[in-house]
Amino acid sequence: MIRFDFGTAALRLITLLMMTFLVFPIAVTLVVAVNPREFILPPNGFTLDWFRAAWSSKTFLRGMGVSLVLGIAAAFLANVLALPAAMALVRNNFPGKAALNIILMSPLLIPTTIFSLALYIYFVRIGYGSGLLPLLVGHTIHIMPYALRILTASLHNLDPSYEEAARIVGAGRIRTLFSITLPVIRTGLVSSFALCFILSWNDFPISVFLAPPGWTPLPVELFSYIKFQYDAVAAALAGSLILLSALAIVIIDRLAGLRRVLRS
Amino acid sequence: MSDDAIQVSGVVKRYGATTAVDNVSFNVAQGEFVSLLGPSGCGKTTTLRMIAGFVEPTAGALRVNDRDVTHLPPEKRELGFVFQNYALWPHMTVAENVGFGLKLRRKSRTFIREKIAESLSVTGLSGYEDRLPRQLSGGQQQRVALARALALEPQVLLMDEPLSNLDRALRVTMRRELKELQARMKMTTLYVTHDQEEALSLSNRVVIMNKGRVEQVAAPYELYENPATSFVADFVGITNFLEGSAVGVDGGSMGVRLRSGQVLRAVAKTAVTPGAEVRALIRPERVTLTTKPVDGENVLSGQVILSEYFGAVLRYSVRLDGGEILRAEVHNFDNFVETGAKVWICVLPEHLRIIPQEGQG
Secondary structure, rough: OOOOHHHHHHHHHHHHHHHHHHHHHHHHHHHHHHOOOOOOOOOOOOHHHHHHHHOOOOOHHHHHHHHHHHHHHHHHHHHHHHHHHHHHHHHHHOOHHHHHHHHHHHHHOOHHHHHHHHHHHHHHOOOOOOOOHHHEEEEHHHHHHHHHHHHHHHHHHHHHHHHHHHHOOOHHHHHHHHHHHHHHHHHHHHHHHHHHHHHHHHOOHHHHHHHHOOOOOOHHHHHHHHOOOOOOOHHHHHHHHHHHHHHHHHHHHHOHHHHHHHHH | OOOEEEEEEEEEEEEEEEEEEEEEEEEOOOOOOOEEOOOOOHHHHHHHHHHHOOOOOOOEEEEEEEEEOOOOHHHOOOOEEEEOOOHHHHHHHHHHHHHHHHHHHHOHHHHHHHHHHHHHHHHHOOOOOOOOHHOOHHHHHHHHHHHHHHHOOOEEEEOOOOOOOHHHHHHHHHHHHHHHHHHHHHHHEEEEEHHHHHHHHHOOOEEEOOEEEEEEEEEEEHHHOOOOOOOOOOOOHOOOEEEEEEEEEEOOEEEEEEOOOOOOOOOOOOOOOOOOEEEEEEEEHHHHEEOOOOOOHHHHEEEEEEEEEEEEEEEEEEEEEEEEEEEEEEEOOOOOOOOOOEEEEEEEEEEHEEEEEOOOO
16 A cells, blocks of 8 residues: 655645746747747647748847857856966965955845946946947956856865875976866866856846947847747747757766756 | 985974974985874974975975975975875876876976886886776875876985875785885885884884974884883883882982882983982883782782783783882783782883973973
8 A cells, every 4th residue: 555645745746836837938938939820829830930030040140149259258257267266265264365255256146237237337437338348347247256156166175185296296386277276177167167158148137238239149139139029030049049058958967967067 | 514315404383373393303314214203283294294395384494405495386396295195186097197297397208108117017006007096996096196206206205194094904015015115215205104003114213293393203113112201102102101209229220219109220311300200111011920929129019900811912900009000911921810919010120211201391
């Protein structure tokens, strides 16, 4: 006889509801993207026309290019800035360490819209307004705390004797950094870079305020499209991005182990 | 000029208010094997790490082969270092680990390959060149770590508890191999350990440290036979301490008046002022124990409160008539003495050491 366990059943039900809640909008987007009828459910067929339209749109392709370049540049910059900060925080004790940590993590505490507006006002004041540099700076500041968190965790797990062993056989500080430290924490670096890129790729508020004309990242482009157009091209584009993200997750999982990435 | 390979002079390391290493000085001669021995937290590892350049001394000077290295970074010191946790670089193969230092020195490819093969054969790991560290056992990893240090033919080899992460049987094997290797290569070695067996069996001389200070620097034999302080006596081997005051006995030799009023005679090794508070030190295996009354010099009487039978040796705890507990270890020649028996214990004057009590000068 199987005993009915109320606790387990409740947990299963809640989990199922949560999963549905999370997956439902994604599923709807994908269904709409292959449905010949615009935004009318249930679907009455299958078509890839919307995908074709999305991927042949010059505006979208350009937005994607902008987002790609911006994401890579911002992720690179954020990690280059976060690594020395993480090293200083992990390896030393100094007065003001806790305060410095809070300052470095503070972009997480300020709502992005307010932060973007403040940054826009700042750049206008110093005579830039919106532009490529402000856009890059904004994205970098926004994602740096995430890079700092992941790299701090990686460096915590790094045994200092690896570096000492390199120094004693004759490697200087720089050589040790590139030959030992970075390769040993490469999982953390890859995770950090990937997360930073995704955050930049998904960002909307910073780009709205700071992107210069002709350099509109994809999310902003997408938003202005759905403001005026009522076809499923946007859904197809969103669907493509969902599939690409899923692919990225699979790749990161294969390379680094997703559990490790999420834990750090 | 000096012939010493390592000279440590007046080295101090303070972390805030705590002093980890307090005015430590000792030398290591060319080709000598010296151990730093002490309980955990005694400053032995910090001292070694200062010599390697991983820790900056607060004061004092360090010389390696007569070169002042006190303020040199580790990469300029030309030392070998073997870590407790091996510290093999996980992303490099065995060969890459061993060859990394040679590559930095821009040696030719053939030279590096030959040197890797040579170092691995010395440590008994030929054929493991392409393995990754995680594919090796602890003992094998430690051999790679040793090969990595030896490949550079360092002037001095520093080892930080290299065997403490291995299981006991392997530790004993590796200890013998290490001793053979060191004797063969005549490599100056400074070895940190908390294991007195390792220190005594491997070293030419041992530096005993306690609470950041050097207690004694001496050959293993001297440490055991002539400990300078009660800490050394207690840390190296098992020792009985009997407290009393120093008395001068017929001219040259010394004596100690125990609390019971009895005077024991000892051969004077260190000068002690008569009347000073001292400890008489008696090794358990240096006494004779009988159940028949004995008269004469240096005889203590008491009652066995615990007797333990170990086959080859017999161990007794005896409560002396003065109240002190004395441990005795005798070989199994005589009859086993049961708990409760009245016994007489003889100590020859040359087996009795007198050392000043700590903290009283």
